Amino acid sequence: MTTPKLAPIDQDLLQRLTNGPTVLQQMWLSGYLYALASQSEVAVLPQSIQQSQAPSELPDPPVITVLYGSQTGNSKKAAQKAVASLQTQGWKTNLADLNDYPTRQLKSEKRILLVVSTQGEGEPPASAEEFYQWLMSNRAPRLEGLEFAVCALGDKSYLKFCQTGKDFDARLEALGARRLSARVDCDVDFEAPVEAWIQQLLKDLPVPASAASKSVALQYVDTAKSNGHFQEKQSQYDRKSPFQAALLAKTPLNGRGSKKETWHLEFSLEGSNLSYQPGDALGIYPQNPxxxxxxxxxxxxxxxxxxxxxxxxxxxxxxxxxxxxxxxxxxxxxxxxxxxxxxxxxxxxxxxxxxxxxxxxxxxxxxxxxxxxxxxxxxxxxxxxLRKMPPRLYSIASSPEVYPDEVHLTVAAVRYLFNDRAHAGAASTFLADRVEADDKVPVFVAQNEYVKLPENDQTDIIMVGPGTGV
Ligand SMILES: Cc1cc2nc3c(=O)[nH]c(=O)nc-3n(C[C@H](O)[C@H](O)[C@H](O)COP(=O)(O)O)c2cc1C
Incomplete structure (x- = not known):
């Protein structure tokens, strides 16, 4: 290793700095100068120092930035899966929530993976809204130096299936970026298509030099800023393997003569280890009428x-x-x-x-x-x-602090006439008509990272309650 050579330091200046100030002042000065120096670009360091920190025989693994836009955590899980696979192949990864990703950084990226769901009627999740608007606008830079791949999560029961992923994919291409792998659009059972997307991507990417020369097993580190709410919970039950929750009570909420039909339902989560926070949803697998x-x-x-x-x-x-x-x-x-x-x-x-x-x-x-x-x-x-029965998500209407081991829902029964025939929503009428106390219903908790009460309970909040209508 070569020793870095420094230019001679002004001896008078050094004398004044070491003899004049008190010990405390010297300590403050040393911190101040260090902070100043670390704000400077690496490029101003003498070349010998730069070389000594990046020896040519051990090149840094190439970096891929994996971005996700998620509402209930599915896209984040998929992005984490991609990160873990890339790391075992020798890639250095930078995982970020689009919510926290500075748009100006995109221009300096070499490769990005984008995993994003669609919400509303073909709209981006709230966490990706700002990034989406910026990328679609005329402020977005040309991205000729960028390579990308998109994995879109969605639900085929929506007409605009995976629209946000499709929009991102088309826009990145239009801005001059090069597509690494074809976009994959995932329906509600997203795990298998996500895995196929990752495997294809690993084939389409070059093999990093560090992986070719030695086997690497980098540890997965989630560098994304997050409140950690999406982190896997202790429970063995999830969307793939739902918990059979017993119905404890069911109460109609409307008075006689009301045109509405809204139900309050209480389920037991005892023994499931499932936990939730206000803002989360309960997924239910219904039976058809x-x-x-x-x-x-x-x-x-x-x-x-x-x-x-x-x-x-x-x-x-x-x-x-x-x-x-x-x-x-x-x-x-x-x-x-x-x-x-x-x-x-x-x-x-x-x-x-x-x-x-x-x-x-x-x-x-x-x-x-x-x-x-x-x-x-x-x-x-x-x-x-026919499509496999997808679960229905209902906003949770209880607090675990008040009802530990229980989860409550408020559900409006969907019934309407179409061509003079009675039609019924599968899940809402399943709960309203066909489930009685002690019956078991397959459920799971769908977390929502972005709708959460502030941690500081002194914070003022404005509550808006759209939805069921009682
Ligand atoms: C209110 C709502 C609206 C949705 N709208 C769409 C849509 O327009 N198109 C689509 O393909 N999927 C739609 N979905 C399905 C989600 O994209 C899908 O559940 C996805 O797996 C969610 O991933 P996430 O947890 O990362 O947000 C919608 C889901 C919800 C709850």
Missing amino acids: PALVKEVLYAAMLNGHKLVTYNGREMPFRQVLLKEVELSVLTKEMLENYAAWTNNARIKAILADPTALKTFLYGRNVADLLREFPAALSEETLLQF
Whole structure:
């Protein structure tokens, strides 16, 4: 190692600094000068010092910045997964929440990965809103020096599926950045497509020199600023493996004659180790209304008793329709698959016109589709078109400090007429009509990092309560 050579220091100045001031003043001066020096750019250091800190035989691993925009933590989990995989391949990573990421930094990045969900009707999560607006605006710089890949999280029951990820992907390309890997759009079961995205990315990225020369097992460090709320909890129960929560009590909240139908529900979380904070949501896996199952069987002229295999398990077809698949919401993907299979020109025309598609999907369920566009299909064929039952998220309406081991919800029953037929929301009427005290309901806690009470309970807050309406 070469010893850094310093330019000669003015001896008079040194004498005055060491003899004049008191010991305390000298200590203060040394701290002051150190702070001043550390604000200077590294580039002003003599080259010999820079070289001694970056020996050529041990190059720094290349850096990838992994950014996430998340509402309930799914995108953050996916981003953390990417970070862990990249680190084992020898990449140095910088994980950041878009909420905290300074926009001006983007210009100096070499490679970024962006994992982002879509909220509202095709909008970015609140935490990514500012970054999104900036990137879409004319303030965004040219990004020719940047390489990127986007993983989009969403839900196929929304018409604007993964819209925010799509917007980011297109915008980064338009600004001149180079796409490392194709964007992956993930439905509610996001784990497998996220893993596929990471694996593809690892193939598309160059192998870092440090990994090629020696095996690296860097420890994963989350450098993102966060209140830590997304950190994995102790509970073994989650979205993939929900807890069977017993219903403790159920009370109608509306007076006689009210046009509303709102329920207060109390569930036991005892033994689950599940914990939550105000602002979090409870995910529920509902069962479809039996009347809707009957309508589907009738419309498609299928046999509910027939044994079918679904997800590797054999069970009566009616059971699958009741518990395993989405029936009360029609999705664009289902319509696409049904149009392709039936080769129906009218459905294809609806799909080709975004306004007609939006109108068609609004309020219709699977039975409506089968009635309006009948086709001779088997039980197995119908199952190919249907989407796995996604959970419904309800804002939690209790505080664990007041009700430890319990979680309460306020749920408005969704019932409406469509083409003179009664229609019902699957989860809200499941809770309102088909669950009684002591019945078990599969639940999990969906955390929300961004809607939290201030830690200091002296802080003034304004509370706005949109939602159920009692
Ligand atoms: C109120 C709300 C609105 C949503 N809107 C959309 C949407 O327009 N398009 C979409 O693809 N997904 C939508 N989603 C689904 C989320 O993107 C999906 O649940 C995702 O996994 C959430 O990831 P996150 O926890 O990182 O935010 C919405 C979810 C909620 C709760």
